[in-house]
Amino acid sequence: MVELRDVCMQFEENKVLDGFSLNVEPQERLVIMGQSGSGKSTILRLILGTLRPNAGSIFFKRFEITGLQRRKLQAVRQHMGMVYQYSALLSSRNVRENVALPLEELTDKSRDEIDKIVDEKLELVGMKDSKDLLPEELSGGMRKRVALARALVLEPELMLLDEPSAGLDPVIASVIDELIISLSDTAKVTSITVTHEMDSAFRIGTRMAMLYQGKIIEEAEPEKFKQSKNPVVAQFLSGSTEGPILEGSLDAITKK
Amino acid sequence: MADAQPPPVLVAQGIGHISRNFLREVGGVFWFIVNTFEEMFERIQQGRVPFRATSFFRHSQRAGVDSVPLVGLVSFFLGLTMTLLTGYQLQRFGTERLIPGLVAIGFTRELGPLLTGIMVAARIGAAFTAELGTMQVSEEVEAIESMGIGPLRFLVAPRMLALILLMPCLSTASNIAAILASSLICKAYFSIAFPYFLDLVKDSLLIRDIITGIFKSFLFGLLIAAIACYRGLTVKGGAAGVGISTTSSVVTAITAVIGFDTLYNVIYTTFYPT
Numbered sequence: 001m002v003e004l005r006d007v008c009m010q011f012e013e014n015k016v017l018d019g020f021s022l023n024v025e026p027q028e029r030l031v032i033m034g035q036s037g038s039g040k041s042t043i044l045r046l047i048l049g050t051l052r053p054n055a056g057s058i059f060f061k062r063f064e065i066t067g068l069q070r071r072k073l074q075a076v077r078q079h080m081g082m083v084y085q086y087s088a089l090l091s092s093r094n095v096r097e098n099v100a101l102p103l104e105e106l107t108d109k110s111r112d113e114i115d116k117i118v119d120e121k122l123e124l125v126g127m128k129d130s131k132d133l134l135p136e137e138l139s140g141g142m143r144k145r146v147a148l149a150r151a152l153v154l155e156p157e158l159m160l161l162d163e164p165s166a167g168l169d170p171v172i173a174s175v176i177d178e179l180i181i182s183l184s185d186t187a188k189v190t191s192i193t194v195t196h197e198m199d200s201a202f203r204i205g206t207r208m209a210m211l212y213q214g215k216i217i218e219e220a221e222p223e224k225f226k227q228s229k230n231p232v233v234a235q236f237l238s239g240s241t242e243g244p245i246l247e248g249s250l251d252a253i254t255k256k
Numbered sequence: 257m258a259d260a261q262p263p264p265v266l267v268a269q270g271i272g273h274i275s276r277n278f279l280r281e282v283g284g285v286f287w288f289i290v291n292t293f294e295e296m297f298e299r300i301q302q303g304r305v306p307f308r309a310t311s312f313f314r315h316s317q318r319a320g321v322d323s324v325p326l327v328g329l330v331s332f333f334l335g336l337t338m339t340l341l342t343g344y345q346l347q348r349f350g351t352e353r354l355i356p357g358l359v360a361i362g363f364t365r366e367l368g369p370l371l372t373g374i375m376v377a378a379r380i381g382a383a384f385t386a387e388l389g390t391m392q393v394s395e396e397v398e399a400i401e402s403m404g405i406g407p408l409r410f411l412v413a414p415r416m417l418a419l420i421l422l423m424p425c426l427s428t429a430s431n432i433a434a435i436l437a438s439s440l441i442c443k444a445y446f447s448i449a450f451p452y453f454l455d456l457v458k459d460s461l462l463i464r465d466i467i468t469g470i471f472k473s474f475l476f477g478l479l480i481a482a483i484a485c486y487r488g489l490t491v492k493g494g495a496a497g498v499g500i501s502t503t504s505s506v507v508t509a510i511t512a513v514i515g516f517d518t519l520y521n522v523i524y525t526t527f528y529p530t
Contacts, residue, residue: 048402070406071298077404088399090391102403105410154403 001026001158001190002047007056008214009042016042018214020056024192026157029184031205032194033236035245038211040194041085044160047192048082049073060158078106081151085163087143089135089150095122096131099150106154121149125179141172148176152183159183159191165200177203198237202226210236212245281508288408288486289478292416295409311414319380319415320422326379327372327426328433334371335359335434339441352446356453357460359438360431365465368431370517372423373476377509381484384415385505388488389498397489407489416481423477424470431469464528472520476513483509 002024009017016039024030034040045051046058049065058065063076089098096118103114122128125145135143144164151159161180165173177200183189184206195201201208208225210218210233218225218233228234235243261269296306339355346352388411391397400407435457442448448456487505491497 045398050398050401070295074404074406077402080402082399082402084395084399086395088395090396090399091394101400102405105405106403150403 001028001061002192003057003059004043004046005057005059007046007053007058009039009046009051009053015214017046017053020211020215022209022216024190026190027184027188029180029191029193029204029206030209031201031207032192032209032211032216033196033201034194034211035236036196039214040211041162043211044082044162044192044194047158047160048077048080078102078154079156080158080160081154081156082160083144083147083151083162083164085166087135087140087147089143089146091135094132094134095127095138095146098135098146099153102150102154117153118149121153122146124152125149126175141168144168144176145172148179155187157188157190159189161191161193161195163195163197164193165197166195170199173197173200174203176200180204284490285482285486288412288489289416289482292408292412292482292485295406296413299406299409306409307414312418315415315418316422318383319376319418320425323376323379323422323426324429327375327430330375331363331368331371331430331433332437334367335363335437336441338362338367338434339438340445343441343446347446352442353448353456355442355446356435356438356448356456360435360457360461361465363431363434364461364469366469366517366521368434369423369427369469369472369476370513372427372430372473373480373513373517374510376419376423376426376477377480377484377513378506380419381480381509382502382506384481384484385488385491385502386498388412388485389491389501392489392491393494393498412481412485412489415485416478419481420474420477423480424473427469427473468524472517475516475520479512479516480509483512 002022004020004022007017007020008015009020020039020043022030022043032040032043042051046053047060047065049058049068053066056066060076060080063072065073065076068076089095090101093101099118099121100114103109103117107114109117118131119128122131125148127142127145127149130138130142130146135146138146148164159180164176164180168176180191180193181204184191191204193201193204202222205222208218208220208222209216210225210228210230212232218228218230220228225233226237228237231244235245299306339359342358343352343355346354346358388397391411397407397411400410439448439450439453442453443450484505487501487508491501493500
């Protein structure tokens with residue numbers, strides 16, 4: 001479904017991805033873990049084509065994202081749904097208008113049909129009663145659920161989720177996780193989630209990957225991943241301050 | 257200090273750096289306009305409207321109708337001042353009957369579009385940049401793009417078209433306000449009655465002057481909208497970045513309006529010297 005081959009991405013002097021490769025099979029729920037600023041969100045943006053890599057190729061189904069013209073890229077994006085870390089709802093539009101936007105702009109559906117789909121998706125995320133509220137009137141969790149409904153409205157084949165449960169209370173985080181799981185079970189949606197929320201990651205993922213210094217250093221099913229012998233993965237999962245992740249940076253902190 | 261460059265090299269480097277940035281910005285705005293129209297026409301080719309009519313009318317209301325009081329008032333005061341100042345000078349030579357023509361031609365061809373351009377750049381250009389800049393830093397623009405919706409045709413095209421179409425209307429309002437003010441001063445200070453004032457305006461004003469003014473207004477509308485939206489969508493650096501871009505947008509748009517006005521006048525007078 002998605003393949004990244006030897007992707008390199010650099011922002012000025014900062015090399016974020018260095019020969020990064022990844023393969024995602026249909027209906028899989030891949031979770032990419034890694035430290036803050038390690039390039040997890042960049043991977044999602046590269047798949048969406050909103051960022052272009054410095055080197056390497058990215059494929060979505062049979063399309064090479066990196067080589068697509070704007071018009072074709074826009075058509076391909078309609079098969080993907082993205083949930084941003086901070087929701088990215090349009091602040092001047094209410095919940096209904098936010099969720100209806102892709103349908104109004106990209107399909108020929110009538111107003112009644114759009115309303116029906118919007119209601120259905122908002123009900124799915126438990127937000128049907130908040131249709132007329134503006135994003136500024138919603139809590140963080142509510143915004144995230146609306147963003148999820150908006151991403152689902154075009155029935156995407158691939159969901160890209162950037163920290164879907166970060167900053168949410170445990171109950172709402174579980175609701176969102178369950179929703180992501182049910183989507184892949186019932187609607188056969190493939191998903192790539194980037195997160196460093198452990199509980200959520202192991203609940204959602206059918207495969208886990210650890211991003212470190214621009215590359216995937218460990219890739220396994222959740223149970224195997226938990227027992228990884230890789231010292232970086234082990235330190236990341238335990239949250240210990242002893243280990244290779246903080247070498248150098250911890251010295252710098254303590255010296256201050 | 258041994259590696260210090262001699263002053264002429266530093267000056268040349270500085271000029272080169274400024275020229276490169278200038279050309280990059282000009283190229284950026286040019287392709288921004290081309291891409292916006294391209295996205296619009298692609299959408300029309302698909303048999304769909306490029307943007308919603310409500311969006312266009314909302315921006316027209318804001319940029320056009322809501323700007324009428326400001327443009328009208330400033331032009332009215334400037335018309336009063338211009339008539340008083342030129343009137344007393346012309347009166348010394350007994351040629352005060354030239355005032356109506358002078359004000360009418362001056363505003364229709366030059367001051368109307370220019371003043372309107374400057375006021376719209378400050379009032380609406382700043383608003384467009386701040387609005388799009390805020391959407392850019394809060395990832396709203398990227399979210400629109402990620403849905404497969406072209407942000408240029410969805411966000412920029414209605415603003416650009418509203419400003420292009422409304423600028424000639426605002427410019428006309430500016431001309432009318434200034435000519436009205438001039439007629440009041442002519443009556444009060446130079447004993448030129450209103451019917452005679454109108455005759456003098458009609459005698460001196462050519463269709464060519466009106467067309468020139470309207471054409472300039474279209475051009476200024478396009479320039480202001482393109483610069484404001486371009487600056488908004490290229491904001492970097494959060495809230496501070498929005499502030500910097502908004503200031504830069506207003507300064508650039510006003511400079512561009514005055515610069516293009518001068519360029520237009522040079523070209524125009526070369527081909528039509530009288």
